[in-house]
Amino acid sequence: MTSEWWRSAVIYQIYPRSFADASGDGVGDLPGITARLDSLADLGVDAVWLSPFMTSPQADGGYDVADFRDVDPLFGDLSDFDSMIKNAHTLGIRVIIDLVPNHASAQHPWFVQALAAGPGSAERARFHFRNGRGSGGELPPNNWESIFGGSMWTRVDAGDHTPAQWYLHLFDPAQPDFNWSNPEVRAEFRDILRFWLDRGVDGFRVDVAHGLIKADGLPDHTPRDGADSMGGDGGEDAPYFGQPEVHDVYRDWRILIDSYPGERVLCAEAWMPTLRESALWVRSDEMHQAFNFPYVFTRWDADALRTVIIESLEAFGEVGAPTTWVLSNHDVVRHTTRLALSADSPQGHGIGPLTPGKPDPAIGWSRGRAATTVMLALPGSAYLYQGEELGLPEVVDLPDEVRQDPTWFRTGRTRYGRDGCRVPIPWSADAPAHGFSPTGKSWLPQPDQWNAYARDQQAGVPGSTLELYRSLIAGRGDHGLGSGTLCWLDGWTPDVLSFSVEDVVVIANTGTDIAPAPAGMLPLIASGPLADQHAVPPDTAAWFVEA
Template sequence: MVYRTIADSPADWWRSAVIYQVYPRSFADADGDGVGDLPGITSRLDSLADLGVDAIWLSPFYRSPQHDAGYDVADFCDVDPLFGTLDDFDALCDSAHALGMRVVVDIVPNHTSSDHAWFQAALSAPPGSPERARYIFREGKGPDGALPPNDWQSVFGGPAWTRVTEPDGSPGQWYLHLFDITQPDLDWTQEQVRADLDDVLRFWLARGVDGFRVDVAHGLVKAPGLPDYTAEERAGAAIGDPATSSPYFAQDGVHEIWRRWHKVVAAHGPDRILVAEAWVQPLARMALWVRPDEMQQAFNFAFLMTGWDVDEMRDIIDDSMSAFGDVGAPSTWVLSNHDVVRHATRLSLTAPNPQGHGVGPGFPGLPEVQHGVRRARAATLLMLALPGGAYLYQGEELGLPEVIDIPDSARQDPSWFRSNGERHGRDGCRVPIPWESDSPAYGFNTTGVTWLPQPSDWAPFARDAQRGHDGSTLELYRSALRLRAEHGLGTGTFAWSDSPAGTLAFDNGPMRVVTNVSGAPLPLTALDGEVLLASAPLDQDVPADTTVWLRRAR
């Protein structure tokens, strides 16, 4: 089957863009307090322009008590002093635009921080008040209301409901928090909530942002009556069974919200975008988020979660091209982000690793580091050769593996605490990244202080140790992004090519891409074309865990 991606126009830049995720806490720290900040990001933007990305996406930098690394927002329209000021944001945005990169920012509409003025007003107001109506407050079950309204469980572990103490000191209503106890869910049936978030979008659009990555874009709307959700139903929903859909995720009502947001964003220019973080199965259902009147992109998490297996990879690529193509959207490919085990480790794990659980000391089946990096390089070249958009997560261009040996006392992910240490969580992919091999904190700052400890053996991964060195992971990424742009791979025409067992081969315009996943070595003489780039050194063959890009013979 042949798949064609619609060619770019200036307004459709996102169809083929490579967007780099900046996790502000861990990118660069200008003031030396151990936490990354906006001036630090601005000081390093030239490195991202040099890498060759089209845009950056900033994870949250808003005012927050930081119980969930900023995804607990206390003020949507201000910068947390930890990261800087609104003037610092404006300077960052202006600098990125001057370097030819667009700026996408995170927006967190499912919930706020419990410190937000809206929630504090709700706690002070009586049941049934407009203040409480912003959130999902309910009476408890049982004769004295001492039981939660239903059996829903938090994504981070434990109950999804917490009971409040009323202003008079009596036990009161319960509020819903699908995530941490400090992240109460907003009630999106309320027009005041919808109007307020419209204003938040307009605030940042007026400051020059080019789009929004929407956190929990499959959430927001809950099933009427908030029905119980049994363990059997949760298991069915986890594998995409439409007969057991979640009462709080992927409800049809969310699409009305995204159509409204589409109009708000489009009013500021046809080139502004919305990006869905929608953990939805199957792919045909995920594609509903990117219909023409809703969002522009949705992360392809099905691709991210696919194992290093030829049949699985081929099926997910076919399904992706078909599902997104049916609604006129490109697939948006991704291999790593701030919520998952880095793919330089994940693709080589030999034991099950459910999403969000993370890996830590004692995890069975941890790979040897260089084996994981080799497989990650091959996966990246495969991904960047596919038509559509692509996202990179900071540090993957350095080949960073997941950090395993974080002391228990240093862990900060709420899932670690809410699971009583059963889940190591996401700290391992969030460690501050290395810039300079011989500097304090590897150049993250000048003081050597970091909010999460960096491994002692990261000097070879530092950017200055790789820049200009043939064969380094950084140079592989730079070359891949240059060739991707030169050959128009993001808007190319895709077609599978025959290949031996254990391998994948496809054509994208003038390029032939061959990935040897687990097959026998492929003789170079049998390949059709001139080698332009390879993820690992080639001798006479393409070995396993290697991807090669070739200019096809005419």
């Protein structure tokens, strides 16, 4: 009999560069993670997901992998990884790691060999090399625009009199795309999966899981104005995302994963236009989880939330899979800021000093806590992003000279990118680098006001965001909400979200008037102070149980 732990788990994302630095060089590392695992066990999470720590020149924060079977010296070595996973398992925490199968680093041995081998070689067949258009091949093979800005194609220097070819990269030129129609690529990644499974990992979060296969002929494609760069905003299908043949890859991986004991899992980062298309990744013979990106970007509005929750539960339920809820991660504006923006902020653009519609921090803080109170009551699995349990906002005022996201540079400094959600998190108010690093170094500068958000300032303090998260996670488990059944409730105005899961009634007020408490019930947990008679104020959510 299986527990299917992943159906209701609370999983905490660690962005290693920004979690905890043990070495003192200003960059988080694996020993730093190991030293802080007790705090995550105390928080009550079931698993952690580690963003990339594999060997990489760090052109895109580790998502440009040069060696898929080793740890980058920036983060430690394989013995540090083994120690970390052993300690996590001792604490009852499972470990999921990031796998980046769509592309490699331009410093990966295969790509170095491909450049040296030349056109028509077996080495170049592992990637997407093409001749250019125009009389001398001087134009890219098609009109595709990179997710990070600029062309998806870069021309290589042939070094002789032969026409130079172009290679494809959905993201940065330092990240050439693998050719997944090549059996050699598929065999390589089966071996990579085995390498980490043999070291004890409990699963993989698969980066750009919808992007591996490109449409035959690589036809031109022009996204509509304002389209989400990753393909998840309901727009037209892109020929480099969501191709039907990609599902064959994950059916193959599922067979391999299931051959290992301990219920190992696969989670898809698949930005698809609709929830039903996203659910295709979690059919019974494919992945176990897929991130619910429409939910991520739902505004703080009861009707919009009600709609996306209904559609999510229906779409994933039709294929027998849990819905995987998430509000923040390393690629999006932190939800304590995003939910208070008064202007659109397309995914990947980021926000900064000149962004219109800047949020009111107090409103963002209240809505962020309320949104989490709703999310952790929903049936299914939930992902948390490091620092959100502290109430951290997006850092919007980073100096231009410290920014590192490739988006910032490839768009001519017109899109701020994702640095604002990746600033190292605070542990201790009075320690160097707020406890992130013993030397005070920090690869991105931390705001001075983060003293108030530090973990040691919140631990044991009633009403703090850290204690709210602890209570919600514990209450979720005590009441079986992750594996429960949701029922919608009537009796409130349209701007109030009202539902029950098991014996808990959830009231979330997205309006401007106070919402009454459910009759005959008492508050169990609330995101903020309640009004007289336990009524729920605006921008607040609460759980109620029978008196």
